[in-house]
Amino acid sequence: MALDMLTGPDAGELLEAALSTAGGHLEDWRVTQVDHRGEVTTVAYQATVQWPSGRTDDVLGASSLAPEDEPPQVPGALTLSDGENRVCVWRLPDDPGLPGLTTAMQAPALTELLRSFGINPGGLRTDLVSYRPKRRAVIRISAAGGVIYAKVLPPGDVEALHRRHEMLYRAGVPVPHSLGWTGDGLLVLENLPGTPLRRRLTSAEAALPDPHDVLSVLDRLPTAVLGLNRRRPWSRRAPQYAELIGHALPTEAERARQLALVVAAGLKDTDLGSDPTHGDFYEAQLTVDHAGRIVGLLDVDTVGPGCRADDLATALAHCEALALSSPRHADRSYAMSRLWGPVFEQRVDADQLRLRTAGVLMSLATGPHRVQRPQWQSATTRLLDRMEGILQNRS
Structure with missing residues (x-):
């Protein structure tokens, strides 16, 4: 299977074969990111490579090819086959999808x-x-x-x-x-003004953004946003992400599936919404000034029509996930969630907000494996624990 081929111990031989054609020798490597979607798996690596000119630290990429895919005709990208699987391997900046x-x-x-x-x-x-x-x-x-x-x-x-x-x-x-x-x-x-909000969360003295300021940023999205393509919200993709978790961590497959079913059932009779939305709204997308006022909004690729509750749920889910994954952010992330949550519940239905927050957490539970975080298995389990707790505390 391509996932094993690109992330298992034999991946080093694959990378060495690709580098040797360009005169390099692989000395060390590690997986830094995994994106597994159906038949296609794409992986990023951090590698130490010995070249005739000296040793370098390189970013490498590899992607499996579906049976119907043509090998990319890109200088620097090499397609290899073991007789069963075909894989394209490249060294940054020669990504065949990002010329x-x-x-x-x-x-x-x-x-x-x-x-x-x-x-x-x-x-x-x-x-x-x-x-x-x-x-x-x-x-x-x-x-x-x-x-x-x-x-x-x-x-x-x-x-x-x-x-x-x-x-x-x-x-x-x-x-x-x-x-x-x-x-x-x-x-x-x-460049945007201000300091990234996530960086601010490492300081106990830094002011947290007022929840009404957070809402006002979303309120400024123009009605023209409604004419853009609709993006399926994270919360409605919970079953898809539960399946990914099951592939990566079989011991949690059934629990993830059951939690996703609860989310899907709760959203079954709700419409997709007609609000201007950001689509991926959380603390890493915001910059703030010294007083904690929001002065910048990033990553608008996902802006389009949707439901305001999904934007607010995404913000709260990321607070929870960041607190669980980063001890230096934990206290302030939890404080921000406690500050924002009650005000958000006054703007949108509280039960739907919690349900959608749980759904977003399911998507975030795939993150530890995707970025190959140390002890990603236990990190995934903690995120599922938190999701389960939020669903149990619904009104």
């Missing part, structure tokens, strides 16, 4: 791009902020002209996201201003 990474991570191309936007490229430095193989990446770009961000997407998605940023920015939503986009999938965004 814009080459522009974003190679100085000559990026220098030219910055100049085209009127930005001084002197002292250019790039940092990979996040990377989901074949899906998206975020690059922080520092130069004499200031700090900006490049969001890398499949080329067919980038223009639509640029226009979404424009629409929200003109409506007064505190999103990053888009400077423009490129045909290979690069969206160039201005």
Whole structure:
């Protein structure tokens, strides 16, 4: 099976075979991310590679190919087969799904791009902020002209996201201003003011955002959002995520399935909603000023019509998940959940809010395995425990 081939002990042989064709020798490797969807599994690795020019720390990617898929014709991406499975392997920035990474991570191309936007490229430095193989990446770009961000997407998605940023920015939503986009999938965004809220949660003295301020950010989403594509909310995908948990952790398969059935039954007779929504609204998407006021909103890829209760449930579920996964965030995350929850329950139906919070937690319970967190099995179990507790405390 592709999942075992890409994450098991034999994965090193696969990576070595791919690197050796380019003159490299794999010295060490570890899985950093797993995305398992049906027939296709995509994995990211952190690797130490010895090249003729010296030793480097590299990010590698590999993705299985479905039987009907054609091997990608991308320089730097190599397709291998063991006679039963076919796998495409690459070294960053040669991701076959994200051609814009080459522009974003190679100085000559990026220098030219910055100049085209009127930005001084002197002292250019790039940092990979996040990377989901074949899906998206975020690059922080520092130069004499200031700090900006490049969001890398499949080329067919980038223009639509640029226009979404424009629409929200003109409506007064505190999103990053888009400077423009490129045909290979690069969206160039201005830096937001403030400090990421998640970073603030490590300080016991930092002010927490008032829940009414949180609601006001969502209230500023314009009605034009209702004309965008609808995205299925996290809460309604609980059965799908329960199945993923069952594949990764068979000992929790039945409990996850039963919890997902409770969520699905509670949502069965509810409509999808006609509110302007963010779609993935939680603390990592918000920046705040010194007083805890929200001054920035990130990642608007998911903005569209939906139900306000799903946005609020996502925020509360992430508070719970962050507290369970990060001891340095725990006290403030729980405090924020206690601060926000009662006010959110005045805005939307309290029982539905709790039900949807539990549903979002099911999606988050796949996270420890996806990012290969140490002791991910126990982390998954703790998230399911919390989900079970929320469902038992419904009114």
